[in-house]
Amino acid sequence: MMPITRNDLEILIDFPDQTDYVVSAFADLTVRDGFRRFAETELANIVRQAGAALSEAEASRALDEHMGPILQAVEHAEPSSKGLAAFSAPGRGLFHVMQLAFPVGNKLVLDEEPYVLPLLERWYGAPSYLIALVDSHELHLFEAHSGRTERIAGLNKEVPTEIQRDKPWFTYKKRFNHTWHERQQRLTNDEFLRAVADVISEHFRSTSPTGLILLGQPPTTAAVRRLLHKEAAAAVVLEHSQAMRSQPKTADVEDDVVRAIEAWKRAERDRLLGELEQRWARGHLVANGPTEVLDALQQGRAYEIVFGSSRAMPGSRCRSCGYRFGAPTVQCVYCGGRASMVDAAQEIMKMALSQRIASVHLLDRPDGRAPDPLERAHGVAALLRAEANWAPATSPEGR
């Protein structure tokens, strides 16, 4: 099972303006009543209903040519998949299937752009972590993603690489292998920790997790942290003291991972809500609601975006200049072009993902009954690095 990758999302959100249809299909592949997969039947039913409801010939033809391959992908999905997402637009050369490690509801969306909100919510709401459990002789590297933890690599100071290499999860750069082979003798402590830092850094670079967790005795993790490559070192979200057990397994670190992730989430929640409260009190450097957040993103002023528990945010996007609005509008106030309806929550997350300058946080209710912490900001707020230097309600062309 592959986790969602940035590339998966970028394929789907990086479209110039198009007018043909994209069919986005989500299939629930979990087991119910001992049977798996009502998805094919349910999706086919949705198609029939949609076909009856759509009067536009173009839309129903689009459904016909898209759905065959999508239903086939559902039929041939890996048994371990919990869900499937498929995006089809033959006119753009797009047919993209993703098998998901998390459940999704059966859903079909026919629009000019792929509907990727469930993937973006997962991307931002279920962060992935690289976890390194290390002592002076061993490194065990784990990856936690979508609630699953897997061991992905290891390194042992006493065991030559030829022996370690026969394990399928043992993958690291050839350059490093080569120097190791040249030596063949046992590494000094410094050399071992440097090798550990290299392996962690290489994995960090290739998997781009949300954060890095270092587990081990404090002097060792501190030393490794200093030796990490710059971007990996900056991504350390937690250093936990933990003794090395003999042959640690996924289950041995899972509790620590869950605890670490929960602690990190709580700290992030407190930090973000604390920061928002201060800015709300001063009425300064904060964007409230989909319209202000989209303005700030489009002006490059937003650096952290905070969603509450609601995602119901109808918005619009100008077909001529591409400007996004956090409310439905027919005509663009900037260029006078025609605007079409979009999902503003999806637009905010898409812009944040492609700009790479803003991070997105999803703060659900701690329990189902507590109020939405972002209610006063209409569901979404952004921390800003600068106030607007122009009034968004005025057309630059004076129209």
Ligand SMILES: [Zn+2]
């Ligand atoms: Zn416009």
